[in-house]
Amino acid sequence: MADPKGFLTTGREVAQSRPVEERVRDFKEVYVPGSLLPIISKQASRCMDCGIPFCHNGCPLGNLIPEWNDYAYREDWQAAGERLHATNNFPEFTGRLCPAPCESACVLGINQPAVTIKNVEVSIIDKAWETGNVLPQAPERLSGKTVAVIGSGPAGLAAAQQLTRAGHTVAVYERADRVGGLLRYGIPEFKMEKRHINRRIEQMRAEGTKFRTGVEIGRDLPADALRRRYDAVVVAAGATTARDLPVPGRELNGIHQAMEYLPLSNKVQEGDYVTPPITAEGKHVVVIGGGDTGADCVGTAHRQGAASVTQLEIMPRPGEERNPGQPWPTFPMLYKVTSAHEEGGERVYSVSTTHFEGDEEGNVQWLHLAEVEFKDGKLEQKPGTERKIPAQLVTLAMGFTGTDQENGLVSQFGLELDARGNIARDDHYETNVPGVFVAGDAGRGQSLIVWAIAEGRSAARGVDRFLTGASSLHAPIRPTDRSLTV
Numbered sequence: 001m002a003d004p005k006g007f008l009t010t011g012r013e014v015a016q017s018r019p020v021e022e023r024v025r026d027f028k029e030v031y032v033p034g035s036l037l038p039i040i041s042k043q044a045s046r047c048m049d050c051g052i053p054f055c056h057n058g059c060p061l062g063n064l065i066p067e068w069n070d071y072a073y074r075e076d077w078q079a080a081g082e083r084l085h086a087t088n089n090f091p092e093f094t095g096r097l098c099p100a101p102c103e104s105a106c107v108l109g110i111n112q113p114a115v116t117i118k119n120v121e122v123s124i125i126d127k128a129w130e131t132g133n134v135l136p137q138a139p140e141r142l143s144g145k146t147v148a149v150i151g152s153g154p155a156g157l158a159a160a161q162q163l164t165r166a167g168h169t170v171a172v173y174e175r176a177d178r179v180g181g182l183l184r185y186g187i188p189e190f191k192m193e194k195r196h197i198n199r200r201i202e203q204m205r206a207e208g209t210k211f212r213t214g215v216e217i218g219r220d221l222p223a224d225a226l227r228r229r230y231d232a233v234v235v236a237a238g239a240t241t242a243r244d245l246p247v248p249g250r251e252l253n254g255i256h257q258a259m260e261y262l263p264l265s266n267k268v269q270e271g272d273y274v275t276p277p278i279t280a281e282g283k284h285v286v287v288i289g290g291g292d293t294g295a296d297c298v299g300t301a302h303r304q305g306a307a308s309v310t311q312l313e314i315m316p317r318p319g320e321e322r323n324p325g326q327p328w329p330t331f332p333m334l335y336k337v338t339s340a341h342e343e344g345g346e347r348v349y350s351v352s353t354t355h356f357e358g359d360e361e362g363n364v365q366w367l368h369l370a371e372v373e374f375k376d377g378k379l380e381q382k383p384g385t386e387r388k389i390p391a392q393l394v395t396l397a398m399g400f401t402g403t404d405q406e407n408g409l410v411s412q413f414g415l416e417l418d419a420r421g422n423i424a425r426d427d428h429y430e431t432n433v434p435g436v437f438v439a440g441d442a443g444r445g446q447s448l449i450v451w452a453i454a455e456g457r458s459a460a461r462g463v464d465r466f467l468t469g470a471s472s473l474h475a476p477i478r479p480t481d482r483s484l485t486v
């Protein structure tokens with residue numbers, strides 16, 4: 001155990017953010033570089049090494065949190081890094097981007113602010129990279145078996161790394177021009193700089209994983225060609241079909257899906273464009289959807305110099321405290337102030353868009369909305385509350401409905417879908433087609449990076465077992481697991 005009295009003597013302290021006026025002028029990560037390390041062992045000392053560590057159950061990866069908290073407290077960074085990697089291929093992604101369901105489940109959180117688990121995680125992994133302790137782990141022997149992974153998001157990368165290390169020859173197929181899935185094209189640089197993906201890809205290449213970008217399975221390469229070429233396939237294609245808003249005026253110029261808007265900003269940071277083809281500069285921006293994707297649009301619009309940013313949410317404003325229906329240790333729906341919200345803009349709750357109005361050239365200028373309320377369990381418009389707000393750029397961030405079916409991936413493999421429209425799988429992550437597995441958002445529906453990594457690891461175990469008859473790979477979860485978390 002770290003310090004038996006740590007939780008009594010030390011309060012919770014988190015990473016320092018750069019001042020708003022400084023950080024909105026660039027796309028670098030919002031945190032002050034190096035601000036965590038001086039405080040992190042004290043923070044880790046708050047961990048009580050609980051007899052029943054609920055943080056384990058809160059984390060889909062089953063991260064060995066009290067163990068690495070103890071090593072971080074003792075500043076044994078090497079041992080801490082080994083424990084971290086025992087359950088998580090990419091702690092630098094989760095340490096920056098995870099909503100930390102482990103912290104919602106932390107026992108200390110019952111009557112005190114929880115342990116800063118996520119900050120400890122990112123400090124350990126950043127230190128490991130800095131000190132050259134993240135090395136390629138090439139397999140000692142090759143199995144002679146081949147695996148194709150479709151999609152290079154966190155699920156595909158985790159599955160590929162696990163299977164390569166188990167000795168299989170793995171190729172990752174990605175339709176985009178760069179590897180990383182939503183980590184690369186979606187999540188803004190200010191939440192996670194892409195250099196973190198690049199160095200992991202270098203590590204994976206050195207271990208033997210091959211990457212084939214610009215190849216869309218189903219369109220550029222048919223499913224049966226892949227099946228003939230590989231002994232097993234992992235579909236980790238994400239849930240990239242976005243929900244639309246079919247109201248009058250939707251066809252006007254300037255109304256875009258969030259995932260048409262955000263990747264262009266990522267591409268500016270990659271050096272592909274000087275200015276993004278869709279920009280918020282000088283415009284009144286309205287973001288429809290109050291979740292994380294919406295927040296990413298808000299932060300991006302501020303950095304592009306928007307005249308104003310308004311985020312609309314159809315549901316009522318969540319509370320700031322747990323409600324009785326979401327007690328500890330569940331992951332509660334709370335009012336969140338993300339770094340993007342600290343930077344400005346207005347959030348409007350309980351409103352629904354009725355239509356858009358444009359100018360003579362067909363460009364959107366106004367968004368008409370009305371307030372809504374729950375009546376008999378249904379959301380209804382409140383009469384007399386209609387109004388319009390200026391809107392010269394509108395981004396739709398209303399969630400995703402499932403994996404892309406237009407490219408033929410699902411139909412060519414003959415994959416069955418579950419009741420929610422995701423690719424169905426059994427407890428070993430195998431689909432109805434023998435030898436074809438599924439991991440991440442493609443099977444689970446739109447979710448989180450931590451779940452994608454956990455599913456990638458678990459599917460890798462299923463594949464390894466299919467190819468060799470047994471597997472010693474760590475598999476944190478089964479598809480049916482919902483646990484206490486999001």
Ligand SMILES: Cc1cc2nc3c(=O)[nH]c(=O)nc-3n(C[C@H](O)[C@H](O)[C@H](O)COP(=O)(O)OP(=O)(O)OC[C@H]3O[C@@H](n4cnc5c(N)ncnc54)[C@H](O)[C@@H]3O)c2cc1C
Pocket residue numbers: 097098099150151152153154155156173174175176180181182183186187191215216217218236237238239240262292293296404407409439440441442446447448449450452
């Ligand atoms: C804007 C945004 C912000 C988010 N922010 C967070 C966050 O802060 N924290 C968090 O935990 N989660 C966040 N999420 C959710 C998280 O990114 C996803 O849950 C996660 O990336 C899913 O991983 P995945 O590997 O299953 O799929 P993805 O990351 O979607 O990757 C799937 C990949 O498959 C490729 N692909 C699809 N079809 C084919 C094909 N036929 N052939 C070849 N390649 C194909 C796609 O191009 C894509 O690269 C965010 C999501 C969005 C949209």
Ligand code: SF4
Pocket residue numbers: 046047048049050053054055056065066069105106107108115117
């Ligand atoms: S629940 Fe919290 S205090 Fe207990 S072991 Fe986990 S991190 Fe430490």
